[in-house]
Amino acid sequence: MRGARLRAAVLEATIARIESVGIEDTRIADIAQMAGIHETSIYRRWKTRPRLLVDALLTHTERSVPVPDTGSVRQDLIDFFTDLAAFVSTPTGAAFVRGTVVSETDPEVEAARREFWTERISKAGVILDRGRSRGEVADGTDPELVLFTLGGLLHIYVTHIGAPLPEATVVNAVDLVLDGMKAGAPSAG
Template sequence: MTGQVRRRPGGRSARIAQAVADATLAVMAEKGLADFTVTDVAVRAGVHETSIYRRWGSRENLIADTLLAYSERLIPVPDTGSIRTDLRELLAAVADYLATPIGKAMSHALAFSGDEGRWEKVRFDFWTTRLQLARSIVDRAVERQEVPPDTDARLLLETLIAPLQFRVLATREAIDSDLCERLTNLVLDGILPRPEHN
């Protein structure tokens, strides 16, 4: 015996963090952001509020971290070797996410959370991080010379994702794979150089 404590991977700390994350998603789905409380999360997760504040510091940090971890798990950034395939797969993953009860609830919560500074920060942190992760698709395409070097990655991604959000928040129409493909083609065909006619 060495006397050293051997920590098990995925031990009590990991289980508590997962319980809090699951509870956070459930409370957000039920109550949105306006009525979200750490107390509700603590009760649902079976932990003390102080444990949550000690780890995350604030309600807003808890929400932002949970949303990012959840979206990264459900919406991985593809790397297929082709920007057209990458974007189509990314949009399909976003569409699948938005079709889930939690995905719909999160979209509504982020969109209608008001203009208070704390919610503005949550929205900004979430979307900035997600777009920064996804821009690697465009960066790789520039290196492969698939798209012009001055391609605005953020604008391209916003243009692709906005119609999906519009359907979820405004028209409540279903999103199918055909829409994802048409959006991808529409945006890429708009930025790719056009052949010169003699």
């Protein structure tokens, strides 16, 4: 076992461990044993535990960033953030949100984390763009601000509230933000 095969095995073992015992009790010694390789190989390739966790979580989540297109900004935003809320409510999702934060001052993890979110944000940006071309959204609206604001709500729930966040909250938040974005609204921006 070496190279790409080893990497795949370790990543798979990492995800398996996170999902079975939680991210806290995921020892790299256990991962190594489960992957059938030596502990040292992990440290030489990933350097630190946070990096391995982020790499595993990132690789495991890369797929499936469905950006809805229902013809309504409101519905698109609700769908998108309901999906995100669902993901963030799973053990893996919560682990990812919190786990990336744990890294603290690690430049590598910092970069990976930023990349992950900015990618998601920019992809979701088309929701706002389509809405604007449809006349649903005011011209001066900053897509990034809207997305970060909505995303921040989910984020603070996971990291500081701990509560599962009812679906109604997403709808309410979208409406809250949306009514300030509608073309007919008085002073949006």
